[in-house]
Amino acid sequence: xxxxLTAALEQIDIPADWIGIRAMQEVSSYRAMRDGxxxxxxxELNRGAMVEVLAAGQFGYSATNHLxxxxxxxxxQKAYEQAIAASQxxxxxxxxxxxxxxxxxxxxxxxxxxxxxxxxxxxxxxxRLCDRLKVSAAIVRTSAIARIHEIDTWFVSSNGSExxxxxxxxxxxxxxxxxxxxxxxxxxxxxYLARSYQGGWExxxxxxxxxxxxxxxxxxxxxxxxxxxxxxxxTLVLAPDQMMLQLHESVGHPIELDRILGxxxxxxxxxxxxxxxxxxxxxxSPLMNVTFDATLAGELASYEFDDTGTPADKAYLIREGVLQxxxxxxxxxxxxxxxxVACTRACSWNRPAIDRMANINLExxxxxxxxxxxxxxxxxYMESNRSWSIDDQRHKFQFGCEYARKIENGQLTTLLKxxxxxxxxxxxWQNLDQVGNHHSLKVYGTPYCGKGEPNQLIRVGHASPACxxxxxxxxxxxx
Amino acid sequence: MSxxxxxxxxxxxxxxxxxxxxxxxxxxxxxQPKTKYENAFHQILAALKKQLKQSHFKFSVAGEESxxxxxxxxxxxxxGQVCDSKMTLTLISEESISERISSAESTATKPTLKxxxxxxxxxxxxxxxxxxxxxxxxxxxxxQSLKPALESLQTELINLPIDPYVxxxxxxxxxxxAHHSREIYAGKLLQPSQLIEALLSPVQSLDFSGLYxxxxxxxxxxxxxxxxxxFETPSFTLDYSLFEQVGESKAAxxxxxxxxxxxxxxxxxxxxTAQEQLTMSARARKQLQKGRYSTYxxxxxxxxxxxxxxxxxxxxxAALRQGNSPFSRLEKGEAVLSSQFSLGxxxxxxxxxxxxxxxxxxxMQLPVVQHGRWVEALVNGRSEQEYGKPSNGANGxxxxxxxxxxxxxxxxxxxxxxxxxxxxxSNVHYLNWSDLTAGxxxxxxxxxxxxVENGEVIAPIENLRFDDDLYRFLGExxxxxxxxxxxxxxxxxxxxxxxxxxWVPGMLINDFRYTL
Numbered sequence: 002x003x004x005x006l007t008a009a010l011e012q013i014d015i016p017a018d019w020i021g022i023r024a025m026q027e028v029s030s031y032r033a034m035r036d037g038x039x040x041x042x043x044x045e046l047n048r049g050a051m052v053e054v055l056a057a058g059q060f061g062y063s064a065t066n067h068l069x070x071x072x073x074x075x076x077x078q079k080a081y082e083q084a085i086a087a088s089q090x091x092x093x094x095x096x097x098x099x100x101x102x103x104x105x106x107x108x109x110x111x112x113x114x115x116x117x118x119x120x121x122x123x124x125x126x127x128x129r130l131c132d133r134l135k136v137s138a139a140i141v142r143t144s145a146i147a148r149i150h151e152i153d154t155w156f157v158s159s160n161g162s163e164x165x166x167x168x169x170x171x172x173x174x175x176x177x178x179x180x181x182x183x184x185x186x187x188x189x190x191x192x193y194l195a196r197s198y199q200g201g202w203e204x205x206x207x208x209x210x211x212x213x214x215x216x217x218x219x220x221x222x223x224x225x226x227x228x229x230x231x232x233x234x235x236t237l238v239l240a241p242d243q244m245m246l247q248l249h250e251s252v253g254h255p256i257e258l259d260r261i262l263g264x265x266x267x268x269x270x271x272x273x274x275x276x277x278x279x280x281x282x283x284x285x286s287p288l289m290n291v292t293f294d295a296t297l298a299g300e301l302a303s304y305e306f307d308d309t310g311t312p313a314d315k316a317y318l319i320r321e322g323v324l325q326x327x328x329x330x331x332x333x334x335x336x337x338x339x340x341x342v343a344c345t346r347a348c349s350w351n352r353p354a355i356d357r358m359a360n361i362n363l364e365x366x367x368x369x370x371x372x373x374x375x376x377x378x379x380x381x382y383m384e385s386n387r388s389w390s391i392d393d394q395r396h397k398f399q400f401g402c403e404y405a406r407k408i409e410n411g412q413l414t415t416l417l418k419x420x421x422x423x424x425x426x427x428x429x430w431q432n433l434d435q436v437g438n439h440h441s442l443k444v445y446g447t448p449y450c451g452k453g454e455p456n457q458l459i460r461v462g463h464a465s466p467a468c469x470x471x472x473x474x475x476x477x478x479x480x
Numbered sequence: 481m482s483x484x485x486x487x488x489x490x491x492x493x494x495x496x497x498x499x500x501x502x503x504x505x506x507x508x509x510x511x512q513p514k515t516k517y518e519n520a521f522h523q524i525l526a527a528l529k530k531q532l533k534q535s536h537f538k539f540s541v542a543g544e545e546s547x548x549x550x551x552x553x554x555x556x557x558x559x560g561q562v563c564d565s566k567m568t569l570t571l572i573s574e575e576s577i578s579e580r581i582s583s584a585e586s587t588a589t590k591p592t593l594k595x596x597x598x599x600x601x602x603x604x605x606x607x608x609x610x611x612x613x614x615x616x617x618x619x620x621x622x623x624q625s626l627k628p629a630l631e632s633l634q635t636e637l638i639n640l641p642i643d644p645y646v647x648x649x650x651x652x653x654x655x656x657x658a659h660h661s662r663e664i665y666a667g668k669l670l671q672p673s674q675l676i677e678a679l680l681s682p683v684q685s686l687d688f689s690g691l692y693x694x695x696x697x698x699x700x701x702x703x704x705x706x707x708x709x710x711f712e713t714p715s716f717t718l719d720y721s722l723f724e725q726v727g728e729s730k731a732a733x734x735x736x737x738x739x740x741x742x743x744x745x746x747x748x749x750x751x752x753t754a755q756e757q758l759t760m761s762a763r764a765r766k767q768l769q770k771g772r773y774s775t776y777x778x779x780x781x782x783x784x785x786x787x788x789x790x791x792x793x794x795x796x797x798a799a800l801r802q803g804n805s806p807f808s809r810l811e812k813g814e815a816v817l818s819s820q821f822s823l824g825x826x827x828x829x830x831x832x833x834x835x836x837x838x839x840x841x842x843x844m845q846l847p848v849v850q851h852g853r854w855v856e857a858l859v860n861g862r863s864e865q866e867y868g869k870p871s872n873g874a875n876g877x878x879x880x881x882x883x884x885x886x887x888x889x890x891x892x893x894x895x896x897x898x899x900x901x902x903x904x905x906s907n908v909h910y911l912n913w914s915d916l917t918a919g920x921x922x923x924x925x926x927x928x929x930x931x932v933e934n935g936e937v938i939a940p941i942e943n944l945r946f947d948d949d950l951y952r953f954l955g956e957x958x959x960x961x962x963x964x965x966x967x968x969x970x971x972x973x974x975x976x977x978x979x980x981x982x983w984v985p986g987m988l989i990n991d992f993r994y995t996l
Contacts, residue, residue, distance in 0.1 A: 035802075038641075038643060038644055038645065039608075039640065039641055039643045041610075042608065042609045042610065042636070042640055043609070043610040043611070043612070044609075044610070044611050044612070044636075045566075045611070045612040045613075046611075046612070046613050046614065046625075047566070047612075047614070048614050049564065049614065059556070059559075060558065061559055061560055062558070062559070062560030062561070063560055063561045063562075063563075064560065064561070064562045064563065064564065065563045065564075066563065066564050066565065066566075066614040066615075066616060067563070067614075067616040067618075067621070079561050080560060080561075082672065082673070083559045083560050083561065083672060084559075086559070086672060086673055086675075086676055087549070087556040087559045087676055090555050090556045090676050090677075090680055091555060091556055092552050092553060092555040092556060092557045119639065120636055120639050120640060121639040121640065121641075124640060124641050125641075128641065141802060141803045142802040142803055142804065178802065178803045178804060179803075180803045185803045185808075185917040187804075262552070263552050263553060263689060263723075264550070264552045264557050264689075266552075266689055266721060266723070266732075267551075267689040267690040267691065267719060267720060267721040267734075268691070268719075270909070271730075351562045351564045352562075353558050353560060355558075387916075388912050388913055388914050388915075388916075388922070389912055390910045390911065390912045390914075390922050390923055390924065390945075391910060391924075392909065392910070392924040392926075392943055392945070393909050393910070393924065393926055393943075394943075397924065397943070397945050397996050399914065399922050399945060399947065399995070399996065401914055401915070419915055419918075421914060423945070423995065423996050425996075451974065454548070454550045454690070454691035454693075454719075454973070455546075455548045455562075455691065455693060455973035455977075456972055456973045456974040457974070458974060478914075478915045478918055478920065
């Protein structure tokens with residue numbers, strides 16, 4: 002494909018300063034069972050190319066799903082006309098320095114190939130998982146989902162870039178809803194599709210699968226008779242599957258450079274973070290170390306190069322509580338004059354690349370989980386996100402979880418339902434009191450990070466240990 | 481100082497008039513020539529019928545040619561075009577008991593009597609599988625990619641379990657007039673070469689950000705039972721914000737326009753109205769404590785709440801039966817909402833197709849909640865199979881596609897007087913369920929929101945988080961609805977440009993609960 006695209010690129014005859022073609026092919030299958038019956042057996046081939054042109058300091062783009070040399074030439078011409086039409090109104094005069102010349106490749110690691118299970122085996126697996134989830138008659142709905150994607154991206158450019166990246170992704174979900182008169186409770190496998198990884202079937206068929214399915218069903222039923230989470234200010238311990246959401250919403254998004262530049266403020270919003278905050282802002286307690294890490298094998302958003310060809314690595318975004326750098330690619334770094342990372346990404350061939358999260362992780366600390374709990378006289382432990390909302394400056398948030406336990410005198414005790422908490426971002430992170438060690442670190446991901454105009458849903462990964470936060474307002478539902 | 485109720489959202493040219501709608505139903509569009517996409521769609525359909533003979537199938541396409549131009553600070557951040565479409569084929573195969581026995585015989589392992597008995601206990605059923613591929617609108621190219629995929633689909637089909645709730649293609653006698661539809665809208669959009677100057681020239685003195693999204697969009701459906709539908713329209717949405725620095729923060733207002741035809745005067749009028757609100761917003765903000773306040777939710781805010789409570793499937797039969805709906809108590813008659821509140825679908829004025837993924841046509845109007853009481857759920861063909869309630873043409877998610885909240889009696893000019901003292905909320909942001917099945921919803925105020933005392937606007941507010949129970953704020957807490965509906969366009973562009981929007985009035989609510 003690189004050869005075809007390079008040949009097509011050579012046939013494009015426009016007076017542009019730079020031309021790039023990013024072609025993509027995504028082969029997906031979606032398998033879902035509900036209550037043991039097939040809900041979805043769908044396959045999809047999505048294929049197309051984004052042609053991007055730099056002319057008179059402005060980028061223009063044109064994307065097409067018709068991958069012929071003629072179509073690509075026409076797309077380049079349209080992209081050129083877009084750039085010229087906008088050049089006198091450009092928000093910034095770019096040069097090709099924001100499109101580095103690069104050659105390389107990347108491939109997701111995997112052990113058990115996707116074709117090692119037939120469609121009938123996958124359906125049978127999901128049906129049996131539904132059976133396992135239904136631990137009693139109180140379970141009124143079970144669901145099991147497996148989605149796989151093989152994504153090839155090829156990037157060539159007029160300044161010599163040639164990149165091929167092959168991603169193998171698997172996204173899994175288990176869920177159960179339990180009902181008793183007047184009460185309904187749900188439990189899932191660390192949140193909807195939170196078990197999303199790069200890799201093969203080994204990521205789905207791990208040793209804990211069947212025990213997890215049974216536990217999900219049992220916990221959904223147990224929650225029916227649990228009391229509501231109390232309303233109080235207390236020590237809050239978040240499991241890694243809720244830390245995923247906490248990191249995503251209150252760290253990842255606020256430090257995106259395009260939000261700070263105002264590109265995003267008509268849609269997802271801006272940020273309380275100011276350009277002068279980099280290197281200065283005390284975002285959290287000294288225990289807070291957050292990294293952008295595109296190198297963690299198996300995490301959902303690992304890659305070698307972003308969608309502009311910028312090489313990716315691991316970098317500290319927040320070190321010992323102080324904001325170091327933002328989530329922004331070369332365009333935003335140049336416009337804002339602050340350090341960023343290789344995270345200019347597009348959800349597909351039909352959208353332009355913008356500043357996105359990839360893998361945003363909280364680095365583990367020193368405390369094992371049992372020790373963390375033993376140090377807490379009174380508190381609440383929460384798992385698995387079920388509700389999230391935050392303001393357009395990423396300041397005031399309210400998040401809810403599926404499952405909670407009281408912490409009393411250093412022990413996990415009473416099961417609690419409908420747990421929620423609310424706070425403001427820097428106040429919350431400055432109350433970070435304990436960070437779990439590498440034993441409690443878990444890796445999750447989500448296919449559903451929404452942002453951008455036109456809108457884009459992109460995949461992100463988050464790894465975190467369990468963490469404890471002091472003096473947080475928690476609350477429950479209606480009894 | 482007073483607020484103009486006609487916020488910027490209401491100024492867009494509407495998607496269709498009563499006259500347009502009448503034309504569509506009287507078939508005035510049938511003489512419109514087919515576009516290349518419609519031509520290719522019909523050619524593929526003919527080839528599929530020939531290839532698949534007696535098999536059950538459903539075939540659909542969805543696509544667009546779109547211009548996307550993103551603005552920041554009254555300048556262009558990104559601009560480009562996207563030509564994207566996909567075709568989706570669903571195959572359904574029937575397996576009868578005799579076929580299964582015959583299949584066993586053909587493998588030379590004739591079933592024993594016991595095995596035959598076991599097979600006989602199995603009900604005949606259907607298997608189904610779906611494949612989506614790129615659709616470029618050229619028959620030779622598209623058929624070349626689809627034809628070889630048919631064999632792999634048929635191979636996959638025989639390896640799948642029986643799906644007891646398959647919706648077979650059928651030309652149901654209940655709706656004989658709804659088997660075929662063709663809606664082609666005409667319009668006039670900005671050309672890419674004109675677009676940027678037309679939008680940015682009037683706002684050069686303003687901090688203007690947003691997205692123009694426009695172009696041709698089309699949807700098609702056909703099946704082996706003979707249903708055929710085609711919908712094609714030019715359309716645009718402009719979703720923008722104006723900002724003004726006030727101290728260390730920025731005042732902001734939101735505006736939207738949508739339609740088939742760009743009218744520069746409408747745009748400039750929208751900007752002028754937004755500027756008026758921005759002037760009011762660009763003052764020192766009042767910091768309110770959490771608590772309960774009387775609140776007026778302007779139509780844009782109401783639309784976001786309706787979008788959350790009614791467009792996510794909670795009004796659907798499946799969600800109700802599977803314990804996944806906040807409306808269970810309402811449906812069971814254990815709770816009622818305010819007699820002023822009526823919610824349903826109204827496709828008359830929204831500019832989007834009525835057919836669903838099974839080729840069923842939804843009624844032009846469908847009441848779901850009327851005068852605070854449950855009427856009927858949204859039901860699609862799959863739920864009809866599973867729960868035995870007749871389909872009313874709902875989509876796959878059983879979500880409202882053309883939501884309409886009935887207006888009330890409060891004249892818009894009297895909104896501030898009726899509010900007296902409380903909050904005027906223009907927009908809300910990032911809504912979510914804080915407790916789905918209990919009906920608790922949370923979110924933030926956003927853009928031009930004001931503190932009002934004795935019917936006078938006093939000051940813009942610092943944004944607040946709300947968290948309230950829909951049974952309360954749409955129940956006894958609902959004081960009044962304005963006497964006019966406003967069209968709030970769907971401006972989403974995930975995967976492709978959204979079509980349509982919803983018609984809603986403003987709402988005056990008592991003791992709306994703010995928590996942070």
